Amino acid sequence: xxxxxxxxxxxxxxxxxxxxxxxxxxxxxxxxxxxxxxxxxxxxxxxxxxxxxxxxxxxxxxxxxxxxxxxxxxxxxxxxxxxxxxxxxxxxxxxxxxxxxxxxxxxxxxxxxxxxxxxxxxxxxxxxxxxxxxxxxxxxxxxxxxxxxxxxxxxxxxxxxxxxxxxxxxxxxxxxxxxxxxxxxxxxxxxxxxxxxxxxxxxxxxxxxxxxxxxxxxxxxxxxxxxxxxxxxxxxxxxxxxxxxxxxxxxxxxxxxxxxxxxxxxxxxxxxxxxxxxxxxxxxxxxxxxxxxxxxxxxxxxxxxxxxxxxxxxxxxxxxxxxxxxxxxxxxxxxxxxxxxxxxxxxxxxxxxxxxxxxxxxxxxxxxxxxxxxxxxxxxxxxxxxxxxxxxxxxxxxxxxxxxxxxxxxxxxxxxxxxxxxxxxxxxxxxxxxxxxxxxxxxxxxxxxxxxxxxxxxxxxxxxxxxxxxxxxxxxxxxxxxxxxxxxxxxxxxxxxxxxxxxxxxxxxxxxxxxxxxxxxxxxxxxxxxxxxxxxxxxxxxxxxxxxxxxxxxxxxxxxxxxxxxxxxxxxxxxxxxxxxxxxxxxxxxxxxxxxxxxxxxxxxxxxxxxxxxxxxxxxxxxxxxxxxxxxxxxxxxxxxxxxxxxxxxxxxxxxxxxxxxxxxxxxxxxxxxx
Amino acid sequence: xxxxxxxxxxxxxxxxxxxxxxxxxxxxxxxxxxxxxxxxxxxxxxxxxxxxxxxxxxxxxxxxxxxxxxxxxxxxxxxxxxxxxxxxxxxxxxxxxxxxxxxxxxxxxxxxxxxxxxxxxxxxxxxxxxxxxxxxxxxxxxxxxxxxxxxxxxxxxxxxxxxx
Numbered sequence: 123x124x125x126x127x128x129x130x131x132x133x134x135x136x137x138x139x140x141x142x143x144x145x146x147x148x149x150x151x152x153x154x155x156x157x158x159x160x161x162x163x164x165x166x167x168x169x170x171x172x173x174x175x176x177x178x179x180x181x182x183x184x185x186x187x188x189x190x191x192x193x194x195x196x197x198x199x200x201x202x203x204x205x206x207x208x209x210x211x212x213x214x215x216x217x218x219x220x221x222x223x224x225x226x227x228x229x230x231x232x233x234x235x236x237x238x239x240x241x242x243x244x245x246x247x248x249x250x251x252x253x254x255x256x257x258x259x260x261x262x263x264x265x266x267x268x269x270x271x272x273x274x275x276x277x278x279x280x281x282x283x284x285x286x287x288x289x290x291x292x293x294x295x296x297x298x299x300x301x302x303x304x305x306x307x308x309x310x311x312x313x314x315x316x317x318x319x320x321x322x323x324x325x326x327x328x329x330x331x332x333x334x335x336x337x338x339x340x341x342x343x344x345x346x347x348x349x350x351x352x353x354x355x356x357x358x359x360x361x362x363x364x365x366x367x368x369x370x371x372x373x374x375x376x377x378x379x380x381x382x383x384x385x386x387x388x389x390x391x392x393x394x395x396x397x398x399x400x401x402x403x404x405x406x407x408x409x410x411x412x413x414x415x416x417x418x419x420x421x422x423x424x425x426x427x428x429x430x431x432x433x434x435x436x437x438x439x440x441x442x443x444x445x446x447x448x449x450x451x452x453x454x455x456x457x458x459x460x461x462x463x464x465x466x467x468x469x470x471x472x473x474x475x476x477x478x479x480x481x482x483x484x485x486x487x488x489x490x491x492x493x494x495x496x497x498x499x500x501x502x503x504x505x506x507x508x509x510x511x512x513x514x515x516x517x518x519x520x521x522x523x524x525x526x527x528x529x530x531x532x533x534x535x536x537x538x539x540x541x542x543x544x545x546x547x548x549x550x551x552x553x554x555x556x557x558x559x560x561x562x563x564x565x566x567x568x569x570x571x572x573x574x575x576x577x578x579x580x581x582x583x584x585x586x587x588x589x590x591x592x593x594x595x596x597x598x599x600x601x602x603x604x605x606x607x608x609x610x611x612x613x614x615x616x617x618x619x620x621x622x623x624x625x626x627x628x629x630x631x632x633x634x635x636x637x638x639x640x641x642x643x644x645x646x647x648x649x650x651x652x653x654x655x656x657x658x659x660x661x662x663x664x665x666x667x668x669x670x671x672x673x674x675x676x677x678x679x680x681x682x683x684x685x686x687x688x689x690x691x692x693x694x695x696x697x698x699x700x701x702x703x704x705x706x707x708x709x710x711x712x713x714x715x716x717x718x719x720x721x722x723x724x725x726x727x728x729x730x731x732x733x734x735x736x737x738x739x740x741x742x743x744x745x746x747x748x749x750x751x752x753x754x755x756x757x758x759x760x761x762x763x764x765x766x767x768x769x770x771x772x773x774x775x776x777x778x779x780x781x782x783x784x785x786x787x788x789x790x791x792x793x794x795x796x797x
Numbered sequence: 798x799x800x801x802x803x804x805x806x807x808x809x810x811x812x813x814x815x816x817x818x819x820x821x822x823x824x825x826x827x828x829x830x831x832x833x834x835x836x837x838x839x840x841x842x843x844x845x846x847x848x849x850x851x852x853x854x855x856x857x858x859x860x861x862x863x864x865x866x867x868x869x870x871x872x873x874x875x876x877x878x879x880x881x882x883x884x885x886x887x888x889x890x891x892x893x894x895x896x897x898x899x900x901x902x903x904x905x906x907x908x909x910x911x912x913x914x915x916x917x918x919x920x921x922x923x924x925x926x927x928x929x930x931x932x933x934x935x936x937x938x939x940x941x942x943x944x945x946x947x948x949x950x951x952x953x954x955x956x957x958x959x960x961x
Binding site: 193228240657669768770783790 | 818850907
């Protein structure tokens with residue numbers, strides 16, 4: 123006979139406001155199999171847990187039901203408490219009467235009745251729970267970091283400094299990410315390259331870090347502590363071991379007019395090139411789309427149309443016939459740090475987003491985005507740091523900065539605030555005023571959001587010391603009028619329309635996650651939000667974990683982030699990885715499927731339903747060794763506990779522990795007692 | 798009929814819809830209180846017989862909800878569920894259960910508001926259809942309705958129930 127204890131939590135006022143907790147406990151007391159029921163203000167507090175532990179001992183309970191918040195919140199807490207009181211922790215379950223009841227209903231009578239139902243359902247389940255032992259699995263103490271911008275580099279360095287091997291992979295030719303493109307950083311005006319490049323070199327030279335650039339994640343299988351990652355090394359056409367980074371190949375390359383991605387289209391590059399002079403590793407990549415030789419091959423020319431780089435390379439490092447290769451790595455944890463891209467205001471937009479017709483769809487040459495301004499202001503940029511407008515190279519005397527282009531604009535498909543634009547616009551206005559004496563910087567803003575250490579002081583400095591003109595209002599139209607760019611706006615503080623004859627306009631376009639993030643998220647089995655940002659496991663308490671154990675997240679792939687935030691998240695993710703690596707074995711919930719060999723008919727339907735390849739066929743032998751049939755066997759190390767096998771089993775021989783048929787049917791049956 | 802409050806059992810996956818329902822709670826989105834959730838690891842775990850059982854035990858409606866296609870925490874459990882329920886849907890109709898009593902939906906962990914809408918819509922659909930008592934009419938324990946009693950079968954649509 124079961125002796126279940128029911129513990130109803132008030133959660134302060136959170137539950138008690140709409141649910142009569144005492145009535146729930148009182149009703150459950152009379153439920154068959156319930157030996158004890160009570161309510162308490164905060165069940166998760168120390169006295170609350172003590173109450174549970176004492177009840178387990180005093181009433182000799184065989185099961186515990188805590189009617190409180192979501193099991194995602196406190197299941198671990200209460201299972202630990204049960205365990206400490208000597209009750210197998212898998213005999214403890216939670217009834218969610220907060221998120222699924224008190225918070226979503228107003229009528230006290232309805233909410234109380236529902237809470238009773240929920241608690242009763244879980245009591246019926248617990249009556250059929252079995253004491254189980256956690257599964258112990260070994261941990262591979264190597265980490266994979268995806269994306270080598272500042273967040274990825276920081277995470278890799280922290281894990282590597284902690285004494286663990288790290289594989290740092292980057293889809294571009296060089297590590298460094300967007301931070302390497304920036305001129306100076308707010309709020310200190312530190313030179314971005316000066317603080318970043320030493321870290322890049324450190325990551326490159328670190329004995330514990332294996333760097334894989336020009337590579338992407340192809341496939342991930344396994345689970346926490348034991349992932350197998352298939353990495354695609356894209357064909358570089360340059361042998362990484364032979365190349366000494368001399369640069370003779372790109373000097374010889376005849377295709378010199380390709381817009382440079384690093385220069386945000388403002389500079390040119392060759393077909394074989396490194397993205398920027400400080401690239402790490404300093405090994406070029408041959409861009410096969412734009413290369414004369416490969417263009418010729420695609421046309422089907424009998425003879426190669428070019429070959430100048432190969433001729434120029436004295437080390438013989440160039441090979442036009444390399445192909446993508448694949449490497450498999452075993453890792454125990456994965457950190458995702460794929461960063462962001464900027465919203466393009468052009469005509470072509472991905473599904474759900476609209477362009478900016480009123481801003482000329484980005485077709486006015488002197489209307490640029492924030493990243494392009496960074497390149498103009500950068501000492502290593504196409505103008506060597508001189509502010510020159512793209513159309514004719516003249517120094518702009520009036521520059522308009524427009525905040526919130528795309529951001530906070532539900533009509534255009536992006537509802538969120540991009541967080542960094544207020545600050546970098548202030549920085550841009552400041553840099554412009556420092557470089558162009560007597561120039562006029564005008565910024566149109568919605569609100570100034572300068573929350574951060576030294577941030578508000580910084581944006582005030584742009585206005586008060588450097589004389590940037592801030593106009594509160596939106597820009598309605600931008601168009602080219604001869605030599606100038608006309609900006610029509612509205613000043614909401616004075617209530618007047620403003621028209622500015624500008625020489626150049628800088629749009630602070632929204633931050634969006636990198637293209638391809640959804641595909642990567644699917645490979646990793648992590649969830650993402652409606653915008654494509656990776657979801658954290660809990661918005662407050664688990665900000666760098668994802669819903670998939672062993673996969674962590676850092677930087678702007680989770681939400682718009684500035685550099686200090688990204689670095690902090692990266693270090694936090696690294697700390698989580700090292701916490702995971704601190705034990706040789708992991709405990710996993712025993713939510714795995716088990717086959718009853720005596721009834722299994724060996725149809726192997728479960729095997730074809732299993733997404734993890736956890737099910738094998740096992741021979742059944744007679745005493746003298748003849749194979750007389752076969753049955754299914756579930757490898758508990760590989761099984762993830764989805765239960766799909768159980769739903770397809772014809773002979774009902776496979777059973778998912780913690781969610782057995784008996785448990786589920788008891789829950790369904792309990793619901794028949796509805797009033 | 799006016800004071801009929803539908804009883805709806807929801808089978809949801811732990812990772813998407815259960816978490817989405819948690820989010821609805823965290824966001825204080827008020828909704829009808831007629832739904833009782835049964836948490837399962839994945840929609841792939843849902844045996845169609847669970848649904849039959851729920852109806853048999855007095856539910857007036859059933860909701861099945863999990864991760865969006867391509868978003869399954871277990872890679873492909875929701876695809877198994879989708880295929881299974883495409884077939885099952887027709888079977889229930891054959892059994893005489895109005896398909897409007899069953900709601901199949903995808904609600905992700907970030908769609909608290911969608912969960913509220915799914916709940917409210919299912920409740921209002923079932924409210925319109927009235928109580929589901931076809932099974933109870935056939936249950937032998939109920940004194941008024943013997944399984945072989947033709948009058949019991951006549952009051953309810955599905956004579957086929959017995960054949961299955």
